[in-house]
Amino acid sequence: MVISFCCGKGGTGKTTSTYNIGAALAQAGKRVLLVDNDQQGSLTLSMGYEPQMLSLTLANLMFQAIDMPEQLEQSVEQTIQKTTNNLHLIQANNKLAGTLSRLVSMQNTRAMFPLDDGSIAPERVLSAIVEQVKDQYDYILIDCSPHLDLQMLNALVASNRVIIPTQAHFLDTAGLNDTIEIIRKVQQSLNPNLRQVDILLTMFMSRTVLNQKCAGTLWRANAYLYRANRLLDQSSRTSGCWDQFAGICTEKWCSTGLPCSSRGGHAL
Numbered sequence: 673m674v675i676s677f678c679c680g681k682g683g684t685g686k687t688t689s690t691y692n693i694g695a696a697l698a699q700a701g702k703r704v705l706l707v708d709n710d711q712q713g714s715l716t717l718s719m720g721y722e723p724q725m726l727s728l729t730l731a732n733l734m735f736q737a738i739d740m741p742e743q744l745e746q747s748v749e750q751t752i753q754k755t756t757n758n759l760h761l762i763q764a765n766n767k768l769a770g771t772l773s774r775l776v777s778m779q780n781t782r783a784m785f786p787l788d789d790g791s792i793a794p795e796r797v798l799s800a801i802v803e804q805v806k807d808q809y810d811y812i813l814i815d816c817s818p819h820l821d822l823q824m825l826n827a828l829v830a831s832n833r834v835i836i837p838t839q840a841h842f843l844d845t846a847g848l849n850d851t852i853e854i855i856r857k858v859q860q861s862l863n864p865n866l867r868q869v870d871i872l873l874t875m876f877m878s879r880t881v882l883n884q885k886c887a888g889t890l891w892r893a894n895a896y897l898y899r900a901n902r903l904l905d906q907s908s909r910t911s912g913c914w915d916q917f918a919g920i921c922t923e924k925w926c927s928t929g930l931p932c933s934s935r936g937g938h939a940l
């Protein structure tokens with residue numbers, strides 16, 4: 673199962689959710705690969721690595737998938753950080769900005785010379801990398817940047833599911849439309865296997881009127897909604913809360929396979 677964490681709004685908890693859900697799944701015995709698909713390298717940092725010190729990153733793999741696909745399998749193996757037995761990472765840093773420029777130029781070339789010369793499509797580069805390892809993991813979680821760009825498109829094309837972390841604030845819920853629109857387009861034209869889209873409410877405080885109203889708006893939308901108000905920031909990972917969170921993940925999410933099955937809702 674490949675799940676992307678995407679939202680066109682910054683600071684909504686994409687990285688924190690990817691990290692916490694990945695760690696909880698690993699703690700529950702699943703084999704998990706986290707993919708840092710953001711040049712900020714926040715997920716890499718959360719996992720305890722210094723992004724700028726790393727020489728092998730997702731950027732190298734993406735260039736390799738484009739230029740030397742025959743060596744990709746070996747490079748993926750060398751790049752993956754085996755942080756614990758079953759929690760692994762493909763790390764990133766600001767070199768990913770160079771990859772994005774390359775993807776954009778590939779797209780422009782394709783628009784000008786639409787002949788199929790057998791080269792990889794710019795939106796399928798990450799899929800080629802995921803394909804190399806997907807049999808080795810139960811879950812591959814991809815953390816995206818807040819930009820609705822080709823890098824995010826790559827993540828959506830490689831995924832079976834998308835989770836949209838969002839805060840119950842006016843600007844966040846209003847901004848959801850753009851993210852949902854791009855996901856719909858990917859479902860229709862590039863990746864029919866992208867079957868489930870869920871909205872994950874982060875940093876939810878049921879006491880505030882604003883949070884209650886925005887959550888109500890989301891409920892009325894045709895969206896799956898999983899109200900996880902106990903997702904934890906990595907810095908507050910005290911053991912008691914952590915166990916509680918792992919419980920949410922394993923009971924309500926992993927075992928049912930549907931993040932919000934107990935609360936209903938409609939697939940997008």
Ligand SMILES: Nc1ncnc2c1ncn2[C@@H]1O[C@H](COP(=O)(O)OP(=O)(O)OP(=O)(O)O)[C@@H](O)[C@H]1O
Binds near residue numbers: 685816
């Ligand atoms: N569920 C949560 N509970 C408490 N704090 C959270 C939660 N999710 C995120 N945070 C905090 O909110 C801030 C932003 O989180 P995070 O970096 O995960 O967002 P992001 O969507 O990945 O940001 P960006 O768009 O820049 O990639 C961080 O300080 C993080 O610790």
Ligand SMILES: [Mg+2]
Binds near residue numbers: 688715816
């Ligand atoms: Mg982030």
